[in-house]
Amino acid sequence: MTAPTAVQGVRIGPEGLPEHTLGWQILGWITDNLQQPDGPLAGHPFRLTDEQARFLLWWYAVDAQGRFLYSKGMYRRMKGAGKTPLAVAICCVEFVGPCRFSHWKDGKPVAAPHPSAWIQIAAVAREQVKNAMTLFPGTLGKMPAGQQQGRAIEEHSIDLGKEIIYAHQGRCRIEAVTSSPRALEGGRPTLTLKEEPHHWLSSNEGHAMSEVIARNAAKSRGGSSRVLAFSNAHNPGEDSDAERDYEAWLQMEAGKTRGRGFLYDSLEAPPDIDLADPDSLRAGLLAARGDSEWLDIDRLVEEIYDPRTPPSVARRFYLNQIIAAEDAWLSPQEWDACAAAGVVVDAKEQVTLGFDGSKSRDHSVLAACRVSDSYLFPLGMWDPATFADNLIPTADVDAAVRRAFETYDVVGFYSDVNEWESYTDTWEQDFGEQLCARAAQAHPIKWDMRRSREAAMAAQSYHDAIVERDLTHSNDPGVNQHHYNARRRMTNIPDVVTFAKESAFSSRKVDAVAAYLLARKARQDYLVLPESRRRAMSPAPSVYELRGVLSFP
Numbered sequence: 001m002t003a004p005t006a007v008q009g010v011r012i013g014p015e016g017l018p019e020h021t022l023g024w025q026i027l028g029w030i031t032d033n034l035q036q037p038d039g040p041l042a043g044h045p046f047r048l049t050d051e052q053a054r055f056l057l058w059w060y061a062v063d064a065q066g067r068f069l070y071s072k073g074m075y076r077r078m079k080g081a082g083k084t085p086l087a088v089a090i091c092c093v094e095f096v097g098p099c100r101f102s103h104w105k106d107g108k109p110v111a112a113p114h115p116s117a118w119i120q121i122a123a124v125a126r127e128q129v130k131n132a133m134t135l136f137p138g139t140l141g142k143m144p145a146g147q148q149q150g151r152a153i154e155e156h157s158i159d160l161g162k163e164i165i166y167a168h169q170g171r172c173r174i175e176a177v178t179s180s181p182r183a184l185e186g187g188r189p190t191l192t193l194k195e196e197p198h199h200w201l202s203s204n205e206g207h208a209m210s211e212v213i214a215r216n217a218a219k220s221r222g223g224s225s226r227v228l229a230f231s232n233a234h235n236p237g238e239d240s241d242a243e244r245d246y247e248a249w250l251q252m253e254a255g256k257t258r259g260r261g262f263l264y265d266s267l268e269a270p271p272d273i274d275l276a277d278p279d280s281l282r283a284g285l286l287a288a289r290g291d292s293e294w295l296d297i298d299r300l301v302e303e304i305y306d307p308r309t310p311p312s313v314a315r316r317f318y319l320n321q322i323i324a325a326e327d328a329w330l331s332p333q334e335w336d337a338c339a340a341a342g343v344v345v346d347a348k349e350q351v352t353l354g355f356d357g358s359k360s361r362d363h364s365v366l367a368a369c370r371v372s373d374s375y376l377f378p379l380g381m382w383d384p385a386t387f388a389d390n391l392i393p394t395a396d397v398d399a400a401v402r403r404a405f406e407t408y409d410v411v412g413f414y415s416d417v418n419e420w421e422s423y424t425d426t427w428e429q430d431f432g433e434q435l436c437a438r439a440a441q442a443h444p445i446k447w448d449m450r451r452s453r454e455a456a457m458a459a460q461s462y463h464d465a466i467v468e469r470d471l472t473h474s475n476d477p478g479v480n481q482h483h484y485n486a487r488r489r490m491t492n493i494p495d496v497v498t499f500a501k502e503s504a505f506s507s508r509k510v511d512a513v514a515a516y517l518l519a520r521k522a523r524q525d526y527l528v529l530p531e532s533r534r535r536a537m538s539p540a541p542s543v544y545e546l547r548g549v550l551s552f553p
Contacts, residue, residue, distance in 0.1 A: 006283065006286065006287075007269075007270050007273075007283045007284065007286075007287050008270065008287060009267045009268060009269060009270065009287035009288055009290060010266075010267070010268045010269070010270055010271070010287075010336070011266070011267050012076075012264055012265065012266040012267075013055075013058070013263070013264065013265040013266065014058055014263070017054070017057055017058075018057060018058055018061035018069070019061075020061065020062050020063070020064070020108070020109050021057045021058070021060050021061045021062065021109070022060040022062060022098065022099070022100075022101060022109055022110075022111040023053075023056050023057035023058075023059070023060040023061070024057070025098055025110070025111045026056060026060055026093050026097060026098060026099065026111065027048065027053055027056065027057075029093065029097045029098055030046050030048065030089055030092075030093065030097075031045050031046065031047070032045075032151070033092075033097065033141075033151050033152045033155075034046035034089055034092055034139050034140065034141070034152065035138065035139060035140075035141045036138070036139075037085060037088070037135040037136075037137075037138030037139040038135070038138055039294070042138060043138075046089060046139065048086070048089070049082070049290070049291040049292060049293075050291055051267065051290050051291050051292075052082065052086050055075055055086075055263075055265050056086075056090070058070070058263055058265070059073055059090070059228070059263060060099075060111075062101055062109050066101035066104075066109060067101070068101075068224070068226065068261075069261065069263075070226070070261050070262065070263040071217070071226050071227070071261045071262075072226065072227050072228070072245075072261060072262045072263070073226070073227070073228045073229065073262070073263040073264070073265070074228075074229045074230075074231060074242070074245050074246075074249070074262075074263070074264045074265065074266075075087075075228070075229070075230050075231075075265050075266075076230075076231050076232070076233060076242075076264075076265065076266040076320065077232075077266070077267060077288075077290075077292070077320060078232070078267075078268075078288045078289065078292075078295075078317065078318055078319065078320040079232055079317040079318060080292070080295050081289065081290070081292040081295065082292050082294075083230040083231075084131055084132055084135065084195075084230065085135060085139070086230070087121075087132060087193055087195070087228075087230045088132055088135045088136060088139050089139065090191075090193070090228065091119050091121065091132075091136075091174055091191070091193060092136070092139060092140060092152070094114065094117055094119050094190060094191045095117050095119055095165070095167060095172055095173075095174055096113060096117070096152060096155075096156040096158070096167050096168075096172060097113060098111035098112055098113055099111060099113065099114055099117075100112055100113070100114050100224065114172070114190050115171070116171050116172060116190075117167075117172040117173070117190050117191075118172070118173055118175075118187075118188065118189045118190050118191075119173070119174040119175070119189060119190065119191045119192075119193065120174075120175055120176075120177050120184075120187070120189040120191070120192045120193070120213075121133070121174065121175070121176050121177070121193045121195060122177050122178070122184075122192055122193065122194050122195065122209065122213060123176075123177075123178055123179075123194075123195040123196060123199075124178060124179045124196075124199055124200050124201075124204045124205065124206045124209065125178065125179075125199070125204075126176075126178050128178075128195045128196050128199070129176035129177070129178060129195060130176075131195075132176075132193075132195060133162065133163065133176050136160065136165055136174070137160050140152045140153050140158060140160070141153055142160060156168060156172075157169065163175065163176045164176075179204055179205040179206065179209055180205075180209075181205055181208040181209045181211070181212045184209065184212045184213065184216065185212050185215075185216075186216070187216050188216065188219075188220060188225070189216060189217070189225060190220070190224065190225050190226075191225065191226055191227075191228065192213045192216070192217060192225075192226075192227045192228070193227075193228050193229075193230070194210070194213070194227065194228070194229040194230070194231075194241070195229075195230060196230070196231060196232070197210070197229045197231050197234075197240060197241040197242040197245065198231050198232055198233070198234040198235065198240050198241075198242040198243075199240065200240055200241035200242070201238065201239065201240055201241075202239065206240070206241050207241060207244075210241045210244075213227055214227065229241075229242065229245060232316060232317050232320065233268070233315075233316040233317070233320050233321055233322045233323070234246060234316075234322060235312075235316065235323070235325075236322060236323070236324060236325045236328070236332075236484065237325035237326070237327075237328075237502070245262075245264075246264070246322070247481065248262065249262050249264040250477045250478070250480070250481050251478075253477040254381075254476065254477040254478035254481075266320065267287075267288060267290050267320065268287075268288055268319060268320035268321050268322075269284035269285070269287045269288040269315075269319035269320065269321060270284065270287060270337075271321070271332070271333030271334070271336040271337045272333065272337050273319060273333075275304065275311055275314060275315070278301065281301060281304065282297055282301060284319050285297050285300050285301070285318060285319065288318070288319050288320045300318055303318070304318055315333075321333060322484075324484075325487070327487045327488050327502075328484075328486070328487065328488065329463065329483075329486035329487055329488050329497070329499040329513075330463065330466060330467075330483055330484075330486060332480075332484050334466055334467055335466060335473075335480065335483045335484070336475075336480070337469060338466055338469055338471060338472050338473055339472070339473060339474075339475035340375065340472035340473065340474070340475070341474060341475040343375055343377075343472070343474065345368070345370055345375065345377065345408070347407050347408065348407075348408060348409050349370060349371075349372070349408055349409060350370070350371040350372065350408070350409045350410075350411050351368040351369060351370050351371060351404075351408045351409070351410055351411070351519075352368070352369045352371060352410070352411060352412035352413065352414075352519050352520075352522035352523040352526060353366065353367065353368055353369075353379070353401070353404055353410055353412070353413040353414070353415075353518075353519055353522065354366075354367045354368075354369070354413075354414055354415070354514075354515045354516060354517065354518030354519030354520070354521070354522060355367070355397075355401070355413075355414075355415040355416065355420070355515055355518065356415075356416045356449065356511045356512075356514035356515040356518065357392070357397065357415075357416060357418070357419060357420045357511075358384070358392070358418075358419055358511065359384070359391060359392050359394065359419050359420075360384050360390055360391050360392070361384065362384075362509055362511050363381060363382060363383050363384070363482075363509045363511040363512070364380075364381070364382040364392050364397055364511065365378065365380070365381050365382075365479075365482075365511045365512045365514070365515035365516075366378070366379040366380040366381075366397065366400050366401060366404070366515060367379060367479075367512065367515040367516045367518070367519040368404065368408065368519055369471075369516075369519035369520050369522070369523045371411060371523055371526065371527070373472070374465070374470065374471040374472070374520060374523060375471070375472045375473070375474075376471060376472070376473040376474065376516050376519060376520065377473065377474040377476070378474065378476050378478075378479055378512070378515075379400055379403075379404055380396075380397065380400040381478050381479070381512065382396065382397060394420075394423065397423070398423060398426075401427060402430075405431055410431070410434075410435070411435065411526050411534075412435055412522030412523060412525060412526040413427070413431065413435055413444075413445050413522060414445065414447040414518040414519070414521055414522045415427065415445050415446065415447060415518070416447055416448065416449045416514060416518065417446050417447065417448050418448070418449065418450065421446075424445055424446050427445050428444065428445045428446065431445070432444050432445060447518060447521075449514055452491065452498075453491075453493065455498065456491045456493055456496050456497075456498040457493070457496060458517055458518070458521045459497075459498040459499055459517055460495075460496045460497060460498065461517075461520075461521070461524070462513075462516070462517035462520055462521070463497070463499075465520065471520065473516070478512065479512040479516070481509075482509055482510050482511060482512035482513055483510075483512065483513055485501065485502070485506075485508035485509060485510050486499040486500070486501075486510045486513050487499065487500055487501065487502045499513055
């Protein structure tokens with residue numbers, strides 16, 4: 001079989017290496033004190049892959065005061081990529097290794113052990129924590145009778161139990177805990193490790209457990225207690241703890257919250273991997289595997305092509321992709337494949353605008369679509385929850401619209417009238433004459449998304465353009481999440497499916513979808529105008545302007 005063309009995996013996480021980190025010292029400690037727990041290299045010094053080492057360097061990054069940059073973290077990888085051995089190694093570091101800032105030396109941070117470490121490994125099922133607990137003896141170097149024990153066991157007087165491991169006469173401990181939120185309340189662990197939070201649901205007390213863990217960590221002295229999760233890709237719409245972590249990280253990335261300090265690290269296959277094409281599948285597996293080279297690609301292909309393995313399971317567990325919910329309007333892969341981050345739209349370029357607004361319940365979004373190539377990008381997103389009295393500042397929205405007309409050559413603008421009719425009236429008075437996309441109609445800007453047939457046809461056209469990659473977008477995290485949230489809704493028009501929120505009062509917003517499709521619809525309507533009408537809107541420069549005789553600001 002010929003080797004598949006190499007493809008680049010989709011990576012989430014900080015770029016480069018941190019300026020200050022305890023991680024370099026910790027990497028050396030791991031090599032000197034820990035052993036490979038199993039496999040053909042069992043008993044050899046523990047070796048992290050480059051990806052694992054890079055994550056550890058960031059997890060132990062500190063600021064100029066020696067405080068950790070991250071209080072929470074998520075390490076998301078495909079099944080079999082060594083998540084649990086890495087988690088166990090980090091627990092060993094937190095248990096008896098140099099894991100807390102001590103002082104500066106020659107401009108570099110120096111780490112020291114925690115004097116009374118308390119590590120909790122939490123899961124919603126006993127089998128999940130058992131997988132981790134069984135690796136500690138081998139990792140710490142417990143040898144059969146008659147053979148020399150590992151260095152860490154002897155040096156730190158480690159007592160290996162099945163569910164609790166002690167060191168230094170009980171002053172430090174590692175313990176396994178399962179779904180018992182009440183029993184966990186009030187604890188003061190120095191590190192809590194969440195195992196497989198994609199299984200933590202409301203029904204198995206996973207949400208309550210996660211909330212207790214967060215409260216316990218928040219009250220730690222000096223804020224030094226942290227929470228780290230290891231997970232496969234979550235199932236969207238299931239509302240797992242892993243999904244909540246992902247959405248919280250997206251909000252932080254989009255600047256929608258003041259919360260910071262979340263290290264999210266993931267490597268997944270590109271969105272356009274075709275499961276039916278063996279070469280494409282192998283390339284995707286290689287990309288998602290990264291440097292976890294012990295994974296056998298042929299064996300994984302075999303497992304994926306087993307008829308008992310649903311495609312959704314193959315993508316989540318073996319390609320590490322967050323797949324679409326059953327009723328999703330789009331798959332994340334379809335939307336992500338259209339991303340073109342870093343594109344610059346110059347001032348005075350022709351664009352069309354789309355606006356979908358709410359004043360108190362949903363988000364308001366102003367979007368633009370470049371006429372030349374259908375490149376979509378946001379000009380403003382407003383979340384009422386971030387403003388006083390949960391009301392969007394309408395003056396800010398109005399200012400953003402006017403700024404768009406000043407900055408670009410706006411040749412089309414559709415705005416949903418719901419809750420914003422007074423503003424659309426004003427915008428039509430001020431800008432209507434220069435917008436001829438619907439000049440033959442009485443209202444060139446107003447668009448009512450409640451007109452089911454017209455809105456459904458526009459939504460279907462927008463959906464088809466995404467699937468066929470007939471547009472690109474700026475890869476804005478907040479806009480992306482709105483597209484991931486959209487759910488299918490049937491219409492009475494044959495072969496036309498529109499979108500909506502999962503429920504009327506859902507917190508999973510979709511307003512950016514409406515704004516984007518309106519901006520694109522305005523572009524479509526502009527482009528079908530007769531050329532003479534388009535030229536009238538944006539007249540070509542005169543011969544005097546081209547020769548530089550006349551110029552205008």
